[in-house]
Amino acid sequence: MESLELLRYEFMFHWAAVIIYVLSTASFAYAVFFQKEGKLDLGVWLAIAGLLPHSVTLGLRWYVSGHGPYLSQHEGFSSIVWVVVVMFLIFAHKVPRLKGLGVVMMPTCFLMMAGGILKTPGIERLPATFSGIWLVLHITFTKLALGAMLIALGAAIFYLLKEKKGEAGFYQRLPDLDVLDTYSYKFAGFGFVFWTITVIAGAIWANEAWGRYWGWDPIETWSLITWLLFGIYLHLRRFSGWRGSKAACLMLVCFLFSIVTLFVIPLVLPTIHSEFFL
Amino acid sequence: MKARRYRGRPVSPEGFKNFSNLAVPGPGDITAVTETVRNILNSKGFKICGEDRNEATSLVFSKNATGRWGSFILHAGFLCVVIAGLYNLAFQQRGFVELIETETFTGRANDWLTSDYGLLARDFDLDFQVHLKRFIPTYWDNDKVKSLQSKLIIGDEGGQKNVLLGVNSPVRHRGVTLYQSLDYGYTLTFVLSRPAEEPVATHFSLDAPGRKNMPFVGKTDFPTTDYMLDMKFYPNLIEPSFYLAFPGVDLTVTKKDTVLYKGRVLFTQRARIGDEALHFAGIHYWSGIAFVRNSGLPLVYTGFMIASIGAFLIYFVIPREIHIRIAREGDETVVKVGGRARKYQALFADEFEKICQAIKAGLRSE
Numbered sequence: 218m219e220s221l222e223l224l225r226y227e228f229m230f231h232w233a234a235v236i237i238y239v240l241s242t243a244s245f246a247y248a249v250f251f252q253k254e255g256k257l258d259l260g261v262w263l264a265i266a267g268l269l270p271h272s273v274t275l276g277l278r279w280y281v282s283g284h285g286p287y288l289s290q291h292e293g294f295s296s297i298v299w300v301v302v303v304m305f306l307i308f309a310h311k312v313p314r315l316k317g318l319g320v321v322m323m324p325t326c327f328l329m330m331a332g333g334i335l336k337t338p339g340i341e342r343l344p345a346t347f348s349g350i351w352l353v354l355h356i357t358f359t360k361l362a363l364g365a366m367l368i369a370l371g372a373a374i375f376y377l378l379k380e381k382k383g384e385a386g387f388y389q390r391l392p393d394l395d396v397l398d399t400y401s402y403k404f405a406g407f408g409f410v411f412w413t414i415t416v417i418a419g420a421i422w423a424n425e426a427w428g429r430y431w432g433w434d435p436i437e438t439w440s441l442i443t444w445l446l447f448g449i450y451l452h453l454r455r456f457s458g459w460r461g462s463k464a465a466c467l468m469l470v471c472f473l474f475s476i477v478t479l480f481v482i483p484l485v486l487p488t489i490h491s492e493f494f495l
Numbered sequence: 496m497k498a499r500r501y502r503g504r505p506v507s508p509e510g511f512k513n514f515s516n517l518a519v520p521g522p523g524d525i526t527a528v529t530e531t532v533r534n535i536l537n538s539k540g541f542k543i544c545g546e547d548r549n550e551a552t553s554l555v556f557s558k559n560a561t562g563r564w565g566s567f568i569l570h571a572g573f574l575c576v577v578i579a580g581l582y583n584l585a586f587q588q589r590g591f592v593e594l595i596e597t598e599t600f601t602g603r604a605n606d607w608l609t610s611d612y613g614l615l616a617r618d619f620d621l622d623f624q625v626h627l628k629r630f631i632p633t634y635w636d637n638d639k640v641k642s643l644q645s646k647l648i649i650g651d652e653g654g655q656k657n658v659l660l661g662v663n664s665p666v667r668h669r670g671v672t673l674y675q676s677l678d679y680g681y682t683l684t685f686v687l688s689r690p691a692e693e694p695v696a697t698h699f700s701l702d703a704p705g706r707k708n709m710p711f712v713g714k715t716d717f718p719t720t721d722y723m724l725d726m727k728f729y730p731n732l733i734e735p736s737f738y739l740a741f742p743g744v745d746l747t748v749t750k751k752d753t754v755l756y757k758g759r760v761l762f763t764q765r766a767r768i769g770d771e772a773l774h775f776a777g778i779h780y781w782s783g784i785a786f787v788r789n790s791g792l793p794l795v796y797t798g799f800m801i802a803s804i805g806a807f808l809i810y811f812v813i814p815r816e817i818h819i820r821i822a823r824e825g826d827e828t829v830v831k832v833g834g835r836a837r838k839y840q841a842l843f844a845d846e847f848e849k850i851c852q853a854i855k856a857g858l859r860s861e
Contacts, residue, residue, distance in 0.1 A: 345642050348663045426674075430795070
């Protein structure tokens with residue numbers, strides 16, 4: 218089959234996945250805001266259904282471009298969303314009472330997928346520096362870090378909502394406050410570890426490619442800031458007894474910094490990352 | 496095994512947040528109850544680590560005890576990476592050269608185009624020579640660089656060896672790592688002939704453009720003269736290409752803002768500047784190569800591995816303890832169960848509940 222024809226299918230499956238993720242979002246939103254718990258399962262099933270065309274579109278893209286899905290916003294966002302959805306589904310399976318987190322995860326997912334394909338639909342060619350196991354680790358763990366941080370964010374938001382709304386309706390069926398708080402802490406920890414691996418693998422890759430570990434590129438600097446912030450969050454929780462809403466608010470700040478690092482800095486500052494990512 | 500005190504604290508299940516008091520009606524055989532509890536906890540992955548049989552039987556079980564080392568190992572890994580960074584900062588020697596094809600770099604400290612030394616590092620002299628045999632760039636159909644490779648001959652007193660240096664494929668020799676830079680381009684050789692003087696040959700290195708319909712450009716003075724050369728070099732004048740086919744250069748020669756020559760000079764042709772002649776005599780690639788000593792890479796790898804193991808232990812191997820006290824109280828055998836996890840206490844509550852249910856069921860069938 219011609220590459221062009223395969224790309225046409227890729228776009229088709231991509232938009233199919235976006236639409237199904239929109240339906241999943243609607244289902245989660247209906248369940249959470251109108252307190253219809255039954256619709257949570259529908260949201261999960263729609264997320265699974267969306268994952269199928271999404272997997273096909275990533276596979277087609279990989280086959281046609283000849284490289285992994287990480288070279289433009291379209292590929293980068295799409296693969297991030299895939300990882301996030303898979304992580305969310307595993308989490309929802311393990312902790313059914315937190316399926317409602319889909320109301321935070323799924324809109325992020327469909328917005329990223331739609332935004333990516335609208336901005337950079339074409340296929341980019343692999344630059345000379347893009348090879349090696351450290352690059353694969355660097356990219357994979359960035360996506361895992363974002364997935365873990367999204368779950369931590371969702372748990373923190375649910376904590377704050379439940380604390381404010383009390384035991385009314387939907388919030389009554391959420392896990393206890395300390396369980397929500399613990400999940401936020403746990404996934405922030407995962408995110409921190411994945412982020413650490415991202416930074417170290419990126420430094421080793423930079424050394425292999427350019428002969429230097431660290432060049433104070435804006436993304437590198439912001440990654441370090443985000444890493445330090447998550448480190449502070451974890452240490453405050455571990456050693457200074459930070460819990461509850463105070464910790465949840467700090468989690469929101471940490472997540473905001475990670476978003477700035479990953480998605481805002483490449484847009485506003487010239488970095489070696491934006492050269493290949495935008 | 497003594498368990499009245501475990502890790503400096505008295506064994507007392509009542510002190511834990513997760514606590515359950517299970518009573519077995521009837522006198523019961525404490526030994527049999529102990530065995531039942533031990534079997535149940537063993538089946539759930541808990542190993543006994545403390546036991547004391549006195550007026551009551553005290554048992555301490557633990558699971559994933561190695562997880563306690565996670566934080567220490569993680570931070571030790573970070574420390575390794577930081578030490579590697581400091582080591583680099585102090586001792587790194589780094590030099591950069593632009594080698595022209597067929598040129599040999601002797602490796603002397605004052606021959607670097609640019610160099611960068613750590614705070615405690617001395618001059619960077621190589622004890623080997625590097626000869627650039629050939630430079631091979633390849634491009635994608637959208638003009639982006641696909642690969643850059645330098646065919647080198649490295650020579651020292653032990654002999655010569657051919658190596659292929661590429662982006663992301665550094666070469667190591669005698670403790671020095673050679674990196675292929677992304678800087679490269681064409682070098683044009685001009686020979687200036689002046690009446691009653693020996694001809695002077697000079698190389699001019701031009702930077703590579705981003706697209707093949709753009710020229711390789713460079714502007715520099717001609718050494719030993721007042722001439723300034725502004726060059727726009729096209730590897731193929733017939734159609735846009737990065738590769739040599741029909742090469743020519745748009746040359747402007749100025750002297751103190753006065754234009755002496757402006758025109759296109761084809762390869763092997765001469766540009767006339769009064770009674771002088773500038774002969775376009777050679778075209779080669781130049782390749783940027785960085786030489787680095789003391790990069791501390793093994794320490795970074797070690798730190799990375801140690802930190803990864805530590806992180807795994809911290810977040811996936813959570814230590815838990817179950818403390819049990821079995822005693823006869825009146826005509827009942829009472830089993831007190833307390834448990835704690837080193838982390839995520841709230842999530843441990845579910846697991847603790849299941850353990851208590853299993854013990855209760857086991858004692859009932861006893």
